[in-house]
Amino acid sequence: MVGTIRSGDLLVLQCPDSAIDVDPERRPSLAVTGRARVTAILGRTVLFDDDVIDGSAPIPFGATHIGIQADGDADPTGGLAGWHDRSRVARIGSQSAIAAGCVLSVDAAGGGSVLQWDSAGSVVHHAREVTTRFSRPVTTVAVALTGTAPTSLAPTQLNLVGARVATDRSGAERLPVAVTLGDTSVLVYSVVPDEGATSISVVVSAGADWVVSGVVGTTDSPQDVARLIARQRLAGVTAKLLAQAGSGCQAQWQPAPKTRPRRPRKAPR
Secondary structure: OEEEEOOOOEEEEEOOOHHHOOOOOOOOEEEEEEEEEEEEEEOOEEEEEEEEEEEEEEOOOOOOEEEEEEOOOOOOOOOEEEEEOOOEEEEEEOOEEEEEOEEEEEOOOOOOOEEEEEEHHHHHOOOOEEEEEEOOOOOEEEEEEEEOOOOOOOOOOEEEEOEEEOEOOOOOEOOOEEEEEOOEEEEEEEEEEOOOOOOEEEEEEOOOOEEEEEEEEEOOOHHHHHHHHHHHHHHHHEOOOOOOOOOOEEEEEEOOOOOOOOOOOOOOO
């Protein structure tokens, strides 16, 4: 496959043989001329999500879908990484969607593969568990809950992969800063990435009286983020996936290297 992808456009490749793709050594790769954000997933699992600039990225074994966004950036500009219910996202597969600086996934699987632009609210609708995997480590996470104005995540929990909620001197987890926006409460947490972590996942389970309506992450302080959300609301601070500019890119699929045939051994004399 050789072709030019216009700036901001996203090309999704399906891998029909992913179930038998089990060789971790001999891997195909994707060569990019220009700049692109490349995302490879397996169901709800993100196998790769990073920028490729005039280079190539090996395709992880087992990948079912590969997204290529021309001039995309895993470090979004013009806002915070994450999504809100009206964010434009790119659905790839039945459970995952590419958003600004993150990949959104849900436990509710549809009837088959979904490849389309959609709103994040449609993706998380009816989901019991929502996972936001940030492409880069963050130190502040804001979770928006819409419903009966909750002030905490009880009785469910905020689960972090690759990080933990920051603690005070006594070892107790620091309480979030709460921002109330009508029927939506935004809980802003200070988090500490694990040593060596290259990404962070935020997992939130739906409650009986509210739904998850947004998650954003940043390295700004929780106090600054709370003030920003109070002034501009979540939609005003979240980066846009389609806000890209550039000359586009070219992508070329490079097959896995062929194995060398084994030479027959000579029979002993």
